[in-house]
Amino acid sequence: MRPVAAEEIESLAIGAWILGTGGGGSPYLALLNMRQLYRRGVVCRLMDAAELADDDLVAVVSNMGAPLVGQERLTDPKTMALAVTMMEEYLGRKFQAVMSLEIGGGNSIQPFMAAAMLDLPVVDGDCMGRAFPEAQMTSFAIHDLRMYPLTLADVRDNAVVVARAASWKWMERISRKACVEVGSIASTCKAPRTGKEIKECAILGSTTKAIGIGRAVQAARRAHRDPIDAVLEIAAGVKIFSGKIHDIARRTTEGFLRGTATIEGLDAFRGHTFSLGFQNEFAVGWLDGLPRVMTPDLICVLDTVSGDAIGTETLRYGQRVTVIALPAPPILLTPKGIEHVGPRAFGYDLDFRSVFA
């Protein structure tokens, strides 16, 4: 277990936004909350899963809802912590640590907000290794762990416990309904996990990885080096394409932002066209009409100059962007993993082929 410096949270925000693969929501507001807390003297602690006892209990937290609503109803640590204490009351047991549901986007920082309020350590890891749009797209679901109970807290005095659910799909439907009712934004504590489950089924070390990526970007900027090269180097990634956004088509179906973006090549990629398919996160990329990269490989779209991640909601005509791929956590690459998070899980009739194979 070690203290986390304020600068590391800054790096985490940059790295997690990149690992968000276009989704997960910008970490900016969560970062602002952490700056406030650290200014007041809070210091969070990060622990290795190995330090957990098998029967320790870990709260897996996330902010659920529409990123756009989150830009108006600003996230706050008290509500996040409330979801965790509600779960403790429901279980009649105390948590020993908190962990992030997804390391991609703003949810990478939510466990730190809860931890700061509850004086608990944060486990270095998550259960996606990136961001994904649906509840069954986690390493816990791939391992067939139980998906209930779930607690959901609203900033007003509204609270919901989903005591049981027949499947991950039912859990998604019921909790989504409650979330929409309270204004499409809520703090949630997912099914509690034992130390043993975390050690065996979580994607470990992803917090440290995100901090490292962010730090590499910052160091490159300071040294006037290319921040994208820095990301590729530290995360063993591959540059896929570089150009400017030529067209974006978006539509909402079943509560998700789906669509495609077309990029016209520049420099080394001049004369080529790249298209990206997304469902909240980037799912498949085609080079001149042929599949080039697909989920669960991480597809990240970065501002060519600054190296900042660009979300599927903030893609705009004319942006100069670079598409890179980062390797997915091994659990997602197993046959069962591909079933949960491969291209077919997003409606693309493609056999998964990794760019890293």
Added chain:
Amino acid sequence: MRRRIGIDVGGTNTDAVLLEEDRVAAAVKTPTTADVTTGITRALAALVDQAPGARLAHAVMIGTTHFTNAVVQRRDLGRVAAVRIGLPSGASLPPFVDWPEDLADLVRAEVVMLEGGHEFDGRPLVPFDTRGMRAAARRIREAGIRSVAIAAVFSPLNASGEEEAAAILREECPDVAVTLSHRLGRIGLLERENAALLNACLIELARTTTRAFTQALRASGIAAPLYLTQNDGTVMLAEVAEAYPVYSFASGPTNSMRGAAFLSKRDEALVIDVGGTTTDIGSLRHGFPREANNVVEIGGVRTLFRMPDLLSLGLGGGSMVGTTRALSIGPASVGYRLTEQGMVFGGDVLTVTDIAVAAGLIDLGDRARVASLPAALVTEALARIRAMIEEGVDRMKTDAGETPLIAVGGGSFLVPPRLAGVSEVLNVPHQAVANAVGAAIAQVSGEVDQIFQDLSRDEAIARARRAAEDKAVAAGADRATINVVEVEDLPLAYLPGNSLRTRVRVVGEIARQP
């Protein structure tokens, strides 16, 4: 004949042009004065001198960087009470939370957070705490605060909370200036609130400056209505614009780029604007500046304004040239004191202009005063200036091919005729006053950004378009000439029903006054 006067008030020079139809009939450049208006009066007098028809102008457009400079230099800012309506949500991130501390300390007079606000679908979040608002209004009155910014959660969708708060303020302290966030910005509470706070701290300066502009105009015998140019290359009637100083933040560079496009008749090119203190390099697309990708910071404050994507270099005609140790150029500049402090003008500060005169690039002041400069120093300084410009151009280019470069601004003589990566350097008549030309050709715009539910895409866009047209007319546009220039729609993930965020921007010609 349609006559328009464009004026650009920069840090160094105040430029004015008279446009007759689409022809530049007269152009003048005068030094900016510390009080700003004397410079404008002088520029107008010189303009009328050149072309007496200027008195008959139908409209006068002024572009100024005065308000941006006030924020960046932390001067002439008013103290502001911030009213946030949205508790219990957002309690941990109060107004000013992401401001640089020095600026917040200067501006923040009082922070009030009250229950209220709305959901994305228009339902109230919680009832608005009107009693709390009334108590706050009384505190504001007692504290003698003169400007208030109000931001409510989801006010762009339902502005009733902000309107109600403003009504209470009008009852309790009628003299206070009120800025409502929904009039300024879009979805994104903190950024919209920041825009409102910046606006509120500039509102008194804007009012006195705008009125001084009007007086300068009338004193010059010009009866035409006055417009102020905005960030997007359009204008607003001065009496409307004086309430929204933040809308003019980027008008300087926008005007010079629009003017460059107009004068060169090129819609796709890079533009380099060399002023007295800085050089801005931007990119024209379809005759308008390419906008920046990212969130824009003004004096360190995060906002969502759409601003031209610019690269600023610390290079201008007034840049000081240091020779004590190694050769250095800028970023310090003598600014509008060039004509007193520059060597060719009888001063003793070596500036980039002195180098240019010594090299024979331009004939200004007394050339004999720089005859003794070592030739090696002049050559080295020019090479340094070329390198700065070439590197800047390369950074702003979107592709490896060669691009035309339009040179404008009072210091455009510093741009060499041949540059690496540039197909041709375009020097056009009146290039030194391109910014004033850009102001003179500006149109009037209106914009709406709103979430519509359970409407077809076409209906949502039509509704947004009507609202945008009404806004444009209120700002001085002739309804018959209005065109839609931008439509953007974004279906919203996770939201129920058929939610579509629609943004429509329209522009039209300035309405002729009866």
